[in-house]
Amino acid sequence: MAKGEDVYVSLAPSYVANYKNISFATMEDAFRKLGFAGAGETALGATIVTEKYDDLVDKSNGKVIISSCCHSVNLLIQKHFPECLDHLAPVLSPMQAHCQMLKAEHPGAKTVFVGPCIAKKEEAERPELSNSDMHDVDLVMSTREFAYMMQYTGIEFDKLEESEFDSLMGESTGAAVIFGTTGGVIEAAVRTAYEWVTGETLEKVEFEQLRGLDGIRSGKVQVGDLELNIGIAHGLGNARKLLDGVRDGTYDFQAIEIMACPGGCINGGGQPYHRGDSSILEARKNAIYQADKDLPIRKSHLNPSIQKIYEEFLGKPNSEIAHKLLHTTYCAKK
Ligand code: SF4
DSSP states (O other): TSOOEEEEEEOTTTHHHHHHTTOHHHHHHHHHHHTEEEEEEEEHHHHHHHHHHHHHTTTTOOOOHHHHHHHHHHHHHHOOOOOOGGGGOBBBOOOHHHHHHHHSSSHHHEEEEESSSSSHHHHHHOOGGGSSSSSSSSSEEEEHHHHHHHHTTTGGGGOOOOOOOOTTTTTOOHHGGGGGGGTTTHHHHHHHHHHHHHHOSSOOOOOGGGOOOOOOEEEEHHHHHHEEEEEEEEEEHHHHHHHHHHHHHHOSEEEEEEEESSSSSSGGGTOOTTTTTTHHHHHHHHHHHHHHSSOOOOOOOHHHHHHHHHIIOSTTTTHHHHHHHOOOOOOOOO
């Protein structure tokens, strides 16, 4: 910013867990006052990625697909469970996908991801997770670092106004917001998969069987003629146990979501400290589900911003260009 370059923020959905009743438009005003050119919600990246997951599960012929939204889990698989690499979805993370979109919309601009995750700092540096010679994400700032920045500059939330959304960056959906809590990635994918496969409107979008805080859990979901058996784990110890089972063929899951932090991203290493107070985590989880309920659009594929992104950049879901931009590979690492 000091060099006069435009810098855009990609803001992770879990901000709603930290800033109760603060809209995204207000957050964007904060970023503009800090000197950023604008901000968008990482949730848009999550929405695009969701559609890719649905396609993968659809074409998997029964092979279990593991979500790759959590960089720590991706590293765990790459380093300690290489036998499971074939199951890891070869898809960019929402952060990478969204920052790529921001750069496509603002050529020459830099991007900063602001979110709960410290592992994203490492992810942003990985050249194999970028689809171009340039990094999609130029800097990662934790939500705690953002809070310090606000404190240091003396910007107060109650004096902020609501910014106007930029063209492609505004709308979010409930499906993308719930990515911040355990089970949210897979629930978002199921909301879209149901309507794509059956052609019917999904009236009840909450899949309670996928929610909760059990470390390893499973839930069945009926999608047309297909009964999907879904596995979910959160916390690294549980992640290891579930991956052991995948490696040994113990489970009969078609899709698996694993998040490294207990509770999911709401409990990421870059979040404000809760010092072991589980009621804070509970409140963050509830804030996420409330934000989902309050949003007018709760299914990824109905997001008008996404429809515009397809019109202007990607053609249609799972087009050749969408595949090229969103596809990545994960290989064994030491
Ligand atoms: Fe990062 Fe934790 Fe979220 Fe994984 S679960 S993406 S490590 S904040």
